[in-house]
Amino acid sequence: MADPIFEPLRFRSLTVKNRLLRSNISGRFDDYDGSGTQTRINWELKFARGGVGAIVSSWCGVDRRGFIVPNYASIDSDDRMPFWRELGERVHEHDCKYVLQLAHGGRQRDIQGIQFARGLSSTDKADPLHGFEAERATPAQLHAISRAFADGARRAREARLDGVEIHGANGYIFTQFLSSAINDRDDEYGGPLENRARFLLETIRAIRAEVGDDFHLQVKLSATEYANAFLPWLGRGNTIEDSVRVAGWIEEAGADAIHVSSGSTFPHPVNPAGDMPLQEAIGVYDTLLSSGIHTFRNYALYRTPLVGRLMAKRWSRPAGSVEGANLADSRRIKQAVSIPVLCTGGFQTASVIRAALGRGDCDAVTIARPLVANNDLPRMFADGLDRAPRPCTFCNKCLFNVLENPLGCYDERRYDSREQMVAQILSVYDPPPFTAGRPPAKRAKGAVTR
């Protein structure tokens, strides 16, 4: 009997060779202004070679004001297309599809960079955890952002990529509108769920109008927000019932698939679920001190012996509960729509994935951290392994290190030595931009004359 994991997945305008997608993970591998680099290509090729059916790109900003951290490749101007085209071509050589994630951070900007002091949001309240300040977006600004998404989708199509994903989850700008715990507007974009969903639906329609009907478009959604998971005095945010309704509207508006995640912020105790690595947090959260009005307080608390440990404990989830934590929500959404549903959340066991597909919880899974740990996880499944010999421990050190260090697996217990770990992490820089065999062929037109 055929393994359901390796059955092709047919979306309306896109077919993926198996049921394993790399979920979006970023890494500060690009230039500060959002221009892409050879290192980003090296990074993505690790997963294409490892056998996933499709890669959902890094968090890709459609507008400068919506960037969340400098050094992520963006799609905010036509000048970015040559890079994405090159990346897409290289990924396609491995029979792997490439879906560009179109994103806007809103107020949730970990490092705002030098260009815009405040992000645009549904509200003018700062985010409650870090205190990232916000400016309330006007309807005209919202139309411009929808337009930026449509332009991003057009560029993705012109770059010969296989589709786009609207990042509608995890606390970024669409969550800030969808969420009853965040959106405090009294215009047509706030109040009842229909109004809170308006911005997302307008954006889907703007993309469809721009790229037509036959370009794959999926939407990532936080099915349950758990907005009060860490700070209990907040509202709980949207429930699965809310999200089931939103999912129906998303399908009507023209999306080809829904990607199920959870949590009203990023990071959030339920996503990516697992440990809160206190030492790493102290090591890298310092970089965020100038980003928000609560960051100094948070950092001082992390450093305070007992308090830091209590915070970490409150945040952490047992590693055994991580894999498939979103499957129940995914099933609810899958029952409500007729388009494929993808589910994320710590997947790394073939039998768990197979059972989820068999039960109809989802049509495919998307994987981030376990693929950072084992780039070739799909090949291991194909070889008959149920789990990688050295699985991801959900320690979340990758997540924290990404602010200051190259993205990779920082769980030293998974390696024979620290040197081996560092070598594995730095392998993303091979090949470098300038190599002996390849003179700077992409020599820029304006480089000499300007």
Add this chain to the structure above:
Amino acid sequence: MSSADPIFTPLEFRKLTLKNRVLRSSLAGRFNNYDGTGTQIHVNWDLKFARGGVGAIISSNAPVHPRGIIVPNYAHIDSDETVPFWRALVDQVHEHDCAYIIQLAFSGRQRDIGGIVYEQGWSATDAPEPIHGLACEKMTRADIDEVVGCFAAGARRAREAGADGIEIHGCNGYLITQFLSSAINDRDDDYGGSLENRARFAREIVRAIRTEVGDDFHLQFKISAVEYNDELFPWQAPGNTLAESIQVCRWLEEDGVDGFHVSSGASFPHPRNPAGEFPVEDTVRGYDTMISSGSHTWRNYLIFRTWPLNKLFKRRWEQAAKGRVEGINLADCRGIKQAVSVPVVCTGGFQTASIVRSAIERGDCDGVTIGRPLIANNDLVRLWAEGHDRPPNPCKYTNKCLINQVENPLGCYELSRFRSHDEMVREIMSVFDPPAFPDGGTAVDEAVAAERRG
């Protein structure tokens, strides 16, 4: 402007002639990959200055070993795989009739952000660096031999890349200073104690490089003429004097150095280098990243955030230069120039043609190297050639460039020099043009263009 202007008279080193007396001093932005592989952005950055008319560019601080980084994302010269990058960079700089000198460096204990590869730096001592509390490990004899070999290999790579010469970074508190300095070096072996012993490491590096690359490759040495190690913390020892540095230069000349580059200070940054303002607000924004680097950094950050401690710190920092920035090292430079027979170039805030001209005419130096004022005005040399004594919009020595480069692209962050914040950001971001993947006119480009035309 007469052709006899000393600024525009060629500067002749033994094996290298520059078209004028102005060199871009070493300036590093975090433009490269974390592992030290070079990028298009670094090429873009250096070309700004090549186009601006300087006679030579001294590269950013190029570590000769991964343990010798100051912060991640500077271009290294620590393996043969780095050569193609440097070659591409040098070739493009040469198109502007500009020479390129690669600065070979090793940070030692002064590693602002140590990165993930080596948890501690190497030093002459095992005492932490005093400002930030950066921990280090005292080098053994074998470690010293290894680093000497790394400098020689770096020089060979620079030569293979077609560079016009190399500069040994022997100043500003980095590893070679840590050996030279009487205030830092606490060894009791052949590399510590007397000046002769403290200079042994630097001399071995010079001789090893000469053995490796031969006699006909330009080699200059950057030295802190006076260390002023007690400038910020008066309870510390003062460090090397001018007389000691003169003696070191005499030895190094015997060993085969073709030129000296005079700076000052036993640390970087130091109140005298780069002299000028201590930008409190920018420091609070940029220093946070360094909190996890050292044992005093959290204390420092709290001081920088807290009034009036930050004002007191600022006053103390700014006192040293006493408002005198441009030419702050000229008197010391003159002392060294009189003691050696090879050319001597001097750094320190130069941006006024008449000051540079008279320094050369007086024999204080043979040329000047410029950092910050060239960030503010990439075309400073052209402005001088056109007859300006000073650029209309000069560098204000507020040191915001220096602080911002920890988290942001290197550039001029002095808002008062621009018409708007947007204009400032545009200028800073111009270093990313062209990107690594510009429009290439490939078959796919053609297809897309045809599709657009419909």
